[in-house]
Each structure stands twice: as C-alpha cells, then as structure tokens.
Amino acid sequence: MRDEDGSKHFLAAFSDPAAVARYAEGPPRFVPGFHDLHRMCGVMLAERAPDDARVLVVGAGGGLELKALAQMHPGWTFVGVDPAGEMLRGARRLLGPLNDRVELVEGYVEDVAAEGFDAATCLLTLHFLGHDERLRTEREIRKRLKPGAPFVAAHGSFPQGPGQRDAWLDRYAAFAVASGFDPVQARGARDAVAASVNMIAPEEDEAILRAAGFTDVTPFYAAFTWRAWAAYA
Structure with a gap:
C-alpha cells in the first residue's frame, strides 16, 4: 500500500497517537460481526495451514487480528507488516505476552x-x-506463500450500480449509529469513505484475486458493505 495510491489521508490518520489509541473502538461499530470475522479467518486458514504455521499479516497495525489468531492457534508464528509505525507500536502494546511469536515490520509487503x-x-x-x-499487492502476497497456502482477504466491497453505492454507504453509517457511534461522526466517516476509499463490487474483487494468481476464490462472509474471501496460492 503506497501513499500515492490515494491512501495518504488515511495513513496520516493512522499515524496520530490519539487516533491510534482509540482505534480498537472503531471496527466493531462499523463492521458487523467483527470479532466473529477474525474467528472465521482463523478457521479458514487452519483448513490448510499446519499447526506450526508461519503466517503473513498484511496491514497488521493495531494488532487486532494478530491477537485473535495468536490466541486461536498457539503454535502459529506471525510476521505483520504495516506502513504506520504508530499503529505497530499500538499492536505491540495490545499483544503483550504474545509478542514473542510476532515479528512486526514497518513498511509494505515487498519489505517482507x-x-x-x-x-x-x-x-x-x-x-x-x-x-x-x-x-x-495481492501478487506480492502470493509470491510469499507456499503452493496451495491459504490467503484470507476482508474489506469493504459492495454493489456499485446506479444508486446502489450511495444506498450502501448510507447503510454503512446507519449501522455505526445503531452500534452506538456518534451520528455526526458516522456521517463524516461515510463521506470520507465515499471520497477516498476504493470500495469496489465483489465480482471485481474476486477477479483481481484471480488475476493475482490465486485459485478457488471462496466468499465466506458478507455483511452490509463488507466481504471476505479465502483463496489459495
């Protein structure tokens, strides 16, 4: 993930210590079943990963998925990479005694x-x-995987047809409000996503995974504006 690819605004936000300190509060309010998503990811990976798996976590800042996966699978070790150093420092604090199974890299996937x-x-x-x-990025991830190894991707992805994009973004904000998020801030988050985040249609997401060389692309989670897939190197 490079700053010049439209993510500069968000990388700056993830470098703010105050924002990083509050980061863990946000995803559960915007992502339905956030903690279950982590558990599902662990289940999907474990179908093919060994008990002593070495796992690459791209976009690891904050450490939430690292902690969840490390607790689920005590034999796994991890390399987490993220360009936001402040987020990685937050991950260190969150992981606590789990740090001895995690290597954190400040940078991008090609730095691993x-x-x-x-x-x-x-x-x-x-x-x-x-x-x-x-x-x-997906090609770089695949290059680092053993043949047949599983890759799980989860992010914003929803229909982009006429009138659909705005309707789904409104639902994104409405879910956050229903989860206890401030309505004004939720609307601001919705507008920031609309202006700066590249949420595309699920079928395009799947096509990119295949173009990156992954096979057996399998959707396993869909909740409002969010999707997740397992795919294999």
Missing part, C-alpha cells in the same frame, strides 16, 4: 522477505488501494 509462508491475511486494508496497486 519472500520466504514461503504457510498462510496470509489482509484485513480491512485492500479497500484503501486502487485497482493496479491492489493487484500488485
């Missing part, structure tokens, strides 16, 4: 050595990237 991982995830990240950068 291509060593043959047993599994990979990229959660709530790819929607910050345009088509070409998303494809490049």
Whole structure:
C-alpha cells in the first residue's frame, strides 16, 4: 500500500497517537460481526495451514487480528507488516505476552522477505488501494506463500450500480449509529469513505484475486458493505 495510491489521508490518520489509541473502538461499530470475522479467518486458514504455521499479516497495525489468531492457534508464528509505525507500536502494546511469536515490520509487503509462508491475511486494508496497486499487492502476497497456502482477504466491497453505492454507504453509517457511534461522526466517516476509499463490487474483487494468481476464490462472509474471501496460492 503506497501513499500515492490515494491512501495518504488515511495513513496520516493512522499515524496520530490519539487516533491510534482509540482505534480498537472503531471496527466493531462499523463492521458487523467483527470479532466473529477474525474467528472465521482463523478457521479458514487452519483448513490448510499446519499447526506450526508461519503466517503473513498484511496491514497488521493495531494488532487486532494478530491477537485473535495468536490466541486461536498457539503454535502459529506471525510476521505483520504495516506502513504506520504508530499503529505497530499500538499492536505491540495490545499483544503483550504474545509478542514473542510476532515479528512486526514497518513498511509494505515487498519489505517482507519472500520466504514461503504457510498462510496470509489482509484485513480491512485492500479497500484503501486502487485497482493496479491492489493487484500488485495481492501478487506480492502470493509470491510469499507456499503452493496451495491459504490467503484470507476482508474489506469493504459492495454493489456499485446506479444508486446502489450511495444506498450502501448510507447503510454503512446507519449501522455505526445503531452500534452506538456518534451520528455526526458516522456521517463524516461515510463521506470520507465515499471520497477516498476504493470500495469496489465483489465480482471485481474476486477477479483481481484471480488475476493475482490465486485459485478457488471462496466468499465466506458478507455483511452490509463488507466481504471476505479465502483463496489459495
């Protein structure tokens, strides 16, 4: 994920210590079944990953999925990469005693050595990237996976037809309000997403995964504006 690919605004937000301190409060209010999504990711990865799997986590800042997966699978070790150093510091604090199973890299996926991982995830990240950068990132992830290894991606993805985009963005904000988020801030988040985040249709997301070289692209989660897939290197 590169700043020049439209994510500069959000990278700046993720570099603000005050925003990072509040980060964990946000996703459960905007993503239906957020904690269950982490558990589902762990289940999907474990279908093919060994008990001692080495797992690549792209967009690891904050450490929420790292903590969930590490607690589910005590034999797994992780390499997490994220360009926002402040978010990685937050991940360190969140992980606590789990840190001894996690290596954190400040940078992008290409800054991680291509060593043959047993599994990979990229959660709530790819929607910050345009088509070409998303494809490049997914290809870089695939290069780092052993043949047949599972990859789980989850991010904003919803129908983009006439009138559909605005309706789904309104639902995105309405769910946050129903979850206890301030209505004015929810509307601001909705407008920021509309202006700056590259949420595309699910069928286009699946096509990019296939173009990156992944096979057996399998949707396993859909909730309002969010989708998740498992795919295999």
